[in-house]
Amino acid sequence: MKQSSRINVNLMKDYNKQLVLRTIQKHGPISRVEIANRIELSRPSVSEIVSILIEEQWIEEKPSEIKVRGRQPIPLDINKEKKVIVGLEIGAYATTVIVCNLKAEILYEIQIEMNTHKEPDQMIEYLGQQINSITQTYKEKEIGVLGIGVGMHGLVDTEKGKNIFAPNLGWRNVEIQTILENITQLKVLIDNDCNSAALAEMWFGQGKDESNFISVIVDYGVGASIINGGSIFKGAHHVTGQIGHVTIDPDGPLCSCGNYGCLETLTSEKAILKKVKRKLKMGETSHIINQKFNIEDLTIEDFYQAVNQGDELCLNIAEEIGRNLGLGFTILINLFGPKFIVLGGSLTQISDVLIPNIMRVIQLKVMGEEAKQTPIVTSALENDLYTIGAASLIVEDIFSLPNPNKRF
Ligand SMILES: [Zn+2]
Incomplete structure (x- = not known):
């Protein structure tokens, strides 16, 4: 009995931590009091979680813009400097690779031509090597690379991490997730480009x-x-x-x-x-x-x-x-x-x-x-819709709650 109740408390702590982090991502800059009110968690609990999130470099305190008498509420927001995501939009002629922060601000972008003479597996391996050299710079600066989101046209099996059929490339059943994970040692998520674009709208666009x-x-x-x-x-x-x-x-x-x-x-x-x-x-x-x-x-x-x-x-x-x-x-x-x-x-x-x-x-x-x-x-995301969409697969993974039905 004791064992199971301890597990539940830990799960609850994880859930609350995730809830606070998600609230800051969605509504930051936001003060501790506003977070506590929004998610109905006690102020001491919010403060405790906030300290952990600051230490883990997920969030940071921002300078207060409103001048009021007495104690200033300190706005909290996502730390844009310490963690990045790679977004990969695999196109028919070129693949666009971006590196962005957790606020979807693009820090680096490059187009890599698709070599039609290469087998699909080889092409993905090549993309993985390119990503390794791009992310090396960030790793050297001790910036965390959280994962790679991949968006592409056609039918995609998100659970198995492979494409089923991409008519414009002629690719069938390419194990994109496995190949990229093996080369980069990073978490890789893949989805159809329409789905990933919808996530971009949900996190950073019209559907916020x-x-x-x-x-x-x-x-x-x-x-x-x-x-x-x-x-x-x-x-x-x-x-x-x-x-x-x-x-x-x-x-x-x-x-x-x-x-x-x-x-x-x-x-x-x-x-x-x-x-x-x-x-x-x-x-x-x-x-x-x-x-x-x-x-x-x-x-x-x-x-x-x-x-x-x-x-x-x-x-x-x-x-x-x-x-x-x-x-x-x-x-x-x-x-x-x-x-x-x-x-x-x-x-x-x-x-x-x-x-x-x-x-x-x-x-x-x-x-x-x-x-x-x-x-x-x-x-409103214009030309960046697909690449931000690809990166949003990782954003969704990081900030989603354990129970998808409980939203706020
Ligand atoms: Zn048709």
Whole structure:
């Protein structure tokens, strides 16, 4: 009996420590009194835990900004100097490696070209060696490297730490976690890039104060991740969130997944460029694009620029993309009832045109008056969404509570 009660006390202590640390990460700078009030823990207990966290270099005392008479409340915040995380976004042509602190401030960034002549295992080994030389500098300065988060497209088995299928690289069943852990001796976590981006929104972006929302990314592909009760809704079979492969038009174009008319075939960067080029080749006029470009040289950035300069042909296409995305968003809202949807990816560059058109379809088709008003917001993490997302896998691991249902 004695033995088991001691274990419970220790577990409780760990839980409370985690609770205090998580509160400071989410709400810092924050005083000891504010922490005690927020998590309903006694002030002496909070003070005791805070001392340990300061000693372990997780947090630090900050200078007080508010001048009040008497004893000043000392703000506490995450120590940004003593611990770092590595984020790895494995892309089709290049892998981006970042080192960031626990506040997701990027301290170092490098792009490593993907060598298509190397076997996937060799490529991962090579990335591991590169990470070792990058992290060496931090280790020499006695800065703790907490782990490596890996985000990549396609289907990923997070529990086994391997990718199942990455269509743009042609990789199947690569034991990414095991290979990287063996080389770097660091903790490695891997997930689909949509899921990791949603974690970035939850910890550092639009979802910071919300535990039920959906993150949708539209760029070379289209995917969603559902944050439910402060955690990613995983479902079974590794397919959850594949909104890009829901059929919107059965007579539509052939998709990379083998089906026809998936949302992705109507709204991805590739789909957009195909549509613009086709219209131009068929003699439709676009003042801006015709003046500047050879049709075949057209890039997605040119398209975004044309939309934002009011080019009619491109505006019409952007509006249609918005309406098609609206059909996909309607499915997500009717199924999961999120508080809001965060739109990320390169298409956010034309969100001023997309969002009113998405909203028009949502208001027409979603059930229930309140749900029809579900806000669509744009990600604030811009180009860093995927890399911060990868690093957020480690953040989530460090700051999550033992019982995922208990959130605050
Ligand atoms: Zn598809």
